[in-house]
Amino acid sequence: MIPSDTRTRTLTRRALLGQAAFGGAAFIAAPAWSNAINLPFQNGGREITGAFPQKGEMILQRTRAPLLETPWTIFDKDVFTPNDRFYVRWHWTGIPETVDINTFRLRVHGNVERELAFSLSELMHKLPRVDLAAVNQCSGNSRGLFSPRVPGAQWGNGAMGNATWSGFRLKDLLDLAGVKAGSVQVRFAGLDEPTVEDAPPFRKSLAIDHARDGEVMVAYAMNGQALPFLNGFPLRLVVPGWYATYWMKMLTDIEVLDKPDENFWTKKAYLIPDTPHANISPGTKDVKMIPINRMVPRSFVTNFSSGARIKASAPHEVRGIAFGGDCGVAKVETSIDGGANWQPAELGPDQGKYGFRRWTAKFTSPGDGQRLSLMARCTNANGLAQPDKPNWNSSGFMRNVIETIDLVTFEEG
Amino acid sequence: MRLYVQIIAGMVTAVLLTGTAVAQDSARLKSESFDLPTGDRQFTGPRSEVANNNCLTCHSAEMVTVQAPLSKETWEKIVKKMINVYKAPVPDDDVAALVEYLSNNPAASK
Numbered sequence: 001m002i003p004s005d006t007r008t009r010t011l012t013r014r015a016l017l018g019q020a021a022f023g024g025a026a027f028i029a030a031p032a033w034s035n036a037i038n039l040p041f042q043n044g045g046r047e048i049t050g051a052f053p054q055k056g057e058m059i060l061q062r063t064r065a066p067l068l069e070t071p072w073t074i075f076d077k078d079v080f081t082p083n084d085r086f087y088v089r090w091h092w093t094g095i096p097e098t099v100d101i102n103t104f105r106l107r108v109h110g111n112v113e114r115e116l117a118f119s120l121s122e123l124m125h126k127l128p129r130v131d132l133a134a135v136n137q138c139s140g141n142s143r144g145l146f147s148p149r150v151p152g153a154q155w156g157n158g159a160m161g162n163a164t165w166s167g168f169r170l171k172d173l174l175d176l177a178g179v180k181a182g183s184v185q186v187r188f189a190g191l192d193e194p195t196v197e198d199a200p201p202f203r204k205s206l207a208i209d210h211a212r213d214g215e216v217m218v219a220y221a222m223n224g225q226a227l228p229f230l231n232g233f234p235l236r237l238v239v240p241g242w243y244a245t246y247w248m249k250m251l252t253d254i255e256v257l258d259k260p261d262e263n264f265w266t267k268k269a270y271l272i273p274d275t276p277h278a279n280i281s282p283g284t285k286d287v288k289m290i291p292i293n294r295m296v297p298r299s300f301v302t303n304f305s306s307g308a309r310i311k312a313s314a315p316h317e318v319r320g321i322a323f324g325g326d327c328g329v330a331k332v333e334t335s336i337d338g339g340a341n342w343q344p345a346e347l348g349p350d351q352g353k354y355g356f357r358r359w360t361a362k363f364t365s366p367g368d369g370q371r372l373s374l375m376a377r378c379t380n381a382n383g384l385a386q387p388d389k390p391n392w393n394s395s396g397f398m399r400n401v402i403e404t405i406d407l408v409t410f411e412e413g
Numbered sequence: 414m415r416l417y418v419q420i421i422a423g424m425v426t427a428v429l430l431t432g433t434a435v436a437q438d439s440a441r442l443k444s445e446s447f448d449l450p451t452g453d454r455q456f457t458g459p460r461s462e463v464a465n466n467n468c469l470t471c472h473s474a475e476m477v478t479v480q481a482p483l484s485k486e487t488w489e490k491i492v493k494k495m496i497n498v499y500k501a502p503v504p505d506d507d508v509a510a511l512v513e514y515l516s517n518n519p520a521a522s523k
Contacts, residue, residue, distance in 0.1 A: 042482055051450045063452025063473040093471060095449070149481035151491055195471040199500040264498065 037071070039156040040306065041144045054228040056084045061153050065090035066230060070158035075321055076302035079348070079356040080133070081161030083223050088230045089138055089159065089244070091202045094193030099234060099250070106173075106218070106235060110187075110256035113178030120220065120234055126176070127168035130217055132240060133352030135162045135323045139243040139270055139292050143396030148282055150396040157300060157403075162323070162356040165238045167219035171212045174256070179208065182258045186211040187266070188237055188246075189253035200264035204246050205257065206239065215240050218251060240354040241326030243292050243397075245270045266291070271395070278398045279391035295325035296400045297386055299332050299359070299378035304405050312368040312409035319360040324380030325400075328353030331379050334361040338373035339388060339402065345376070353381070368411040377402045454478075456514070463510040467503045471495075477518060485516035 035048040037059065049060040052068060061067035068088040074081060101120055108116040118126065138159035143152050153159070174186070187205040194201055210216065217238045219227065227233040232249030239246040261267065271289040272278035277296070280287055299322035310316060322332045328350065333342040348358030365372065379385040390401035452473025456464040468477065483491075489512045495501040496508070503511065 043479060046479060049450075051448075053449060060475065061479065062475045063450050063454075065472060066449070144481070149483070151481060151483055151487060154479055154481055194500075196500040196502065200498070268498075 039144055039154070041149070041154070043154070044144060044156075052088070052230060054084060055088070055230065056082075058085065058088070059156070059158065061155065065093045065095070067153050067155075068230070069155055070161060072156070072158055072302070072305070075158075075300065075356075076319070079162055079321060079351060079358050080223055081163060083163070083225055083228050083231065086136075086161040086163065086222075086228065086231055087138070087159045089153070090192065090230070090249075092192050092194045092199075094195055096191045096250070099191065099229075101234060104234060104252070106252055106254070108173060108177040108254045108256070110254075111180045111183045111258045112174075112256050113180060114176070116173075116177050118173075123168065123173075123218075123235075124220065127172045129166060130169055131164055131166045132215075132217060132238065133162060133164050133355035134238060134240045135160060135295070135355060136238075136244045136247055137161075137295060139245050139397045140395065142399040145390070145399060146392060146396045147390070148392075150394055152396050162321075163222045164224065164352075165217065165219035165236075166221035166224070167217050167235070167238065169214055170216045170218055170237070170254075171214050173218065173254070174212055177256070179212070179256055180258075183208045183256045184259060185257040185261050187255045187257055187261050187263070188248040188251060189255070190232070190248050191250035191252050202248075203261070203263045203265050204248060204270075205261035205263075205266045206246060208256070210239075241294055243270075243295055245292065270397075272397050273393050277387055277391040277400075278393050280393055282392060282394075292397055295323075296398060297325045297329070297378040297380040297384055298323060298400045299376040299386065300403060301374060301376055301405050304374060304407060306404075306406045307408075308405075309408050309410050310365055310372075312365055312370070312411050315362060315364050317360060317362055318374060318376075319358065320376055321356040322359055322376070322378040323356050324353065324378065324382075325384070326354075327381040329357040329378055330381045330383070332357075332359040332361075333377050333379075334363070335375045335377070336363050336365075336372045338404070339375055339377075342377065365407075365409045368409055370409050372407045372409070374405040374407055375402050456518075458518075460510060460514050463507050464514050467501065467507055467511055471499065471501060477515060483516070485512065488512050488515040491515075 037046055038044050039046060047060040048057050050057050059069035059071055061069055066088050070085050070087045074085045104120060105117040106123060140152050141155055141159035142157050144154040144156055185205040185207055187203055189203050219236050219238045220234060227236055235251040237248040237251050270292045272292045273280045274288040274290045299320060301318055301320045303319050318334060322329050332345040334345050335342050345359040345361035377386050386400050386402045388402050454474045456474055492508060492512050496503050
């Protein structure tokens with residue numbers, strides 16, 4: 001599969017290296033998966049892989065560029081997601097082969113008084129350290145559950161994770177550079193490159209006031225360790241309460257802009273309908289679109305899965321995780337009758353308003369052979385509750401409907 | 414694909430413990446190498462060559478094989494986006510055959 005002379009696009013060196021792997025290997029059937037799961041939607045079969053560096057077993061969504069989903073059982077163990085099970089999402093295959101920490105620089109330039117280029121060591125010593133627990137969630141987390149289905153990575157609910165991020169405030173770095181009057185946005189770039197040279201490199205921008213709000217930070221550690229390579233080593237932007245598309249991995253370039261960012265990924269990608277819950281009816285035309293932004297509340301049962309059988313007429317404990325989105329969790333309620341009646345759940349320790357919050361509740365199951373629709377509903381500190389009907393948009397973004405777990409009771413003996 | 418990454422774990426730990434500790438010198442750093450899987454599975458079935466030739470440069474085959482079931486019209490939009498936005502070097506002569514192959518892919522068509 002060597003590009004012929006008739007192809008006009010220039011491929012990067014990495015693309016050519018990637019192609020070499022396919023030479024002479026045509027028409028090999030996919031190997032049988034020794035370890036697989038089924039996500040709960042059509043064509044939901046997925047291989048479990050342990051083949052990626054610094055990662056344990058993950059749900060394989062795509063090998064190249066890597067899309068790896070966190071297996072659901074991980075979320076039942078702790079509110080912090082281990083680094084080696086944290087989900088992975090890359091846009092382009094041009095992930096660098098080397099990150100040399102001696103030559104790595106984070107550059108700040110554009111509409112600033114002083115251009116900066118700091119080494120990791122300089123960044124760690126010039127700027128005060130901050131620690132923050134925050135959920136990082138893909139804009140398209142749970143896309144596979146959209147109905148009607150939409151194209152894109154067909155994630156279950158595991159394209160999210162919670163970590164303690166350690167680093168420095170973006171504001172402090174921008175202050176060292178001196179943001180000039182008239183600045184409107186700050187654009188971020190990582191070390192990754194497109195596979196094809198004239199394709200749009202992955203860039204994202206934030207409004208200048210957001211970038212300087214004192215919460216947006218640059219992390220050099222995740223759960224007390226260096227960032228895993230696939231989660232953005234050595235530096236990653238952390239945008240608390242906002243979807244992960246803004247959390248630039250392998251962050252190396254910060255540009256202060258005096259006019260709005262026109263690049264594809266900011267202007268034309270990751271857009272949502274400007275409607276409540278980013279919800280439209282399939283087929284709706286001429287909808288005003290805006291960049292995806294703040295996350296919305298979600299909650300999940302972690303100790304039961306749909307289809308499970310539980311003991312009849314007996315006490316049970318249900319537990320799970322919740323997050324408020326762009327603010328903390330005010331309350332979580334549970335229902336065992338499909339949402340007709342709700343009881344408050346008990347919340348676990350608050351380890352940061354942007355992080356996961358553990359919750360538990362007790363219920364008594366009905367008699368033999370009965371079905372239960374177990375639900376959890378989070379209301380965030382701004383008073384926003386999860387909706388009882390799923391949203392829909394053509395990109396599969398921002399799902400946060402109340403999820404339902406269907407259980408059946410049985411008598412012992 | 415072979416990846417060579419120098420880990421700053423030692424340096425990060427020093428900073429986390431002391432807050433202001435001077436980053437330790439490069440003697441604390443450790444070089445490691447990783448294999449990042451290439452995903453060399455091929456598309457199979459009748460006329461799969463057109464997909465193998467045009468899709469696998471930029472992404473592995475799972476992008477299609479675990480995709481949602483999609484209509485031919487949607488696959489056509491996707492192929493055009495790959496060409497026009499992501500600059501996939503697909504020859505004009507291959508476009509129709511590629512759409513045909515993708516929309517007849519039993520795993521991801523309807």
